[in-house]
Amino acid sequence: MTQPTSLPPIFDTEVTRQFGTRLPIVAGGLQWLSRAEYVAAAGRAGIISFITAASFPEFNDLRAEIEKCRDLCEGAPFGVNVSMIPKLVPGEKTEEVFRLIVDSGVKFVETSGRSPEAFMPMLKDAGITVLHKVPSLRFAQKAQSVGVDMVSIVGAECGGHPGMDMIGSMVNAGLAEDRLNIPWLVGGGIGRGAQLVAALAMGASGVVVGTRFLVAEEIQAHPDFKQALIDASELDTDLCMTSVRNTVRSLRNETTQMVAKLERDNPEIGIKELITHVSGAIGRNAYATGDVSKGILSAGHALGFVDRVEPLAEIVGRMEQDAVAAMGRLGLAA
Structure with missing residues (x-):
């Protein structure tokens, strides 16, 4: 084709x-x-x-x-x-x-x-x-x-x-x-x-x-990372980091759920408290290892x-x- x-x-x-x-x-x-x-x-x-x-x-x-x-x-x-x-x-x-x-x-x-x-x-x-x-x-x-x-x-x-x-x-x-x-x-x-x-x-x-x-x-990127995207649907994204005015839509995983809870529990939370979870280095590791359970892995509704x-x-x-x-x-x- x-x-x-x-x-x-x-x-x-x-x-x-x-x-x-x-x-x-x-x-x-x-x-x-x-x-x-x-x-x-x-x-x-x-x-x-x-x-x-x-x-x-x-x-x-x-x-x-x-x-x-x-x-x-x-x-x-x-x-x-x-x-x-x-x-x-x-x-x-x-x-x-x-x-x-x-x-x-x-x-x-x-x-x-x-x-x-x-x-x-x-x-x-x-x-x-x-x-x-x-x-x-x-x-x-x-x-x-x-x-x-x-x-x-x-x-x-x-x-x-x-x-x-x-x-x-x-x-x-x-x-x-x-x-x-x-x-x-x-x-x-x-x-x-x-x-x-x-x-x-x-x-x-x-x-x-x-x-x-x-x-x-x-x-x-690792085959397991790509397979996770194939297995996902348009329903499998989360929004995070709205509290620091840097909203990100990404693949739902342990990190997105944890960050969302931190933001709900403390709306005044700052980036210093979030950075250990949302650091780009964590997401980059998922591309290398295929472990998509952690990190902010940008993905949108087009997962469908x-x-x-x-x-x-x-x-x-x-x-x-x-x-x-x-x-x-x-x-x-x-």
Whole structure:
């Protein structure tokens, strides 16, 4: 079912035009998991993904991963995700990361976490297309005002950080067309091609997919981790860390239930009391060992679509088939 990237796009949107992809699908950056093999597989499958810069604290490692990805992409597009923490902390190296990206000749960047306004002149001078990811339309409007090229709005259904407003993807999509003047994508709970067609009909230029792709063969995670996702359903996620205004949706496990209880029992609890349970190192261990009982393992309602491990191109191919079938149901030619 793998589709050659030389085939023309079946949808013509700002996403396919600006990124040079066959399909208007963005595989959002996944902390620790969006590495060269996976990102390049996305490009070859006709979509685009982003290496997560935060997965490579050492600049030389990030630079090497970019070069490795460029080689594996065989000319297909790829980008780098820069997740900026909401508040500046001493020693933050965001500016240096962006300079490395510019110097490496990367042409596409996905930003999130806080406004990229301070870095826009540098990125635009380098001819870089900036896709900014937000958890709410009000932040999308702010991003539009500082000059990003497009925004992705992830709804309450998404894995990872859905923000504090908790507005669903359908509502976000229904409102975005009236409130935004730049191209926008919708994410959160996306796992079928029919949802892509629905998003395009509502005015989106594409969709963002995360959870659905976690079982791709090219994701470097333990088979038991992927099997746990296959065994789960859309009912098997929890929301945690709302008390510290950093809501996370993740796979339900011992950690999420413990943290939820701590937050219920003490609404004033702080991050210092939670960090021993929610540290990223614990979650990363699950990817290596397959033990999903502990750690915050980002996953959203799209778990309902996860059914088997297969090459990313096969997952994308099935989504494309489903999109074409949806167009047929509407009496439209793809």
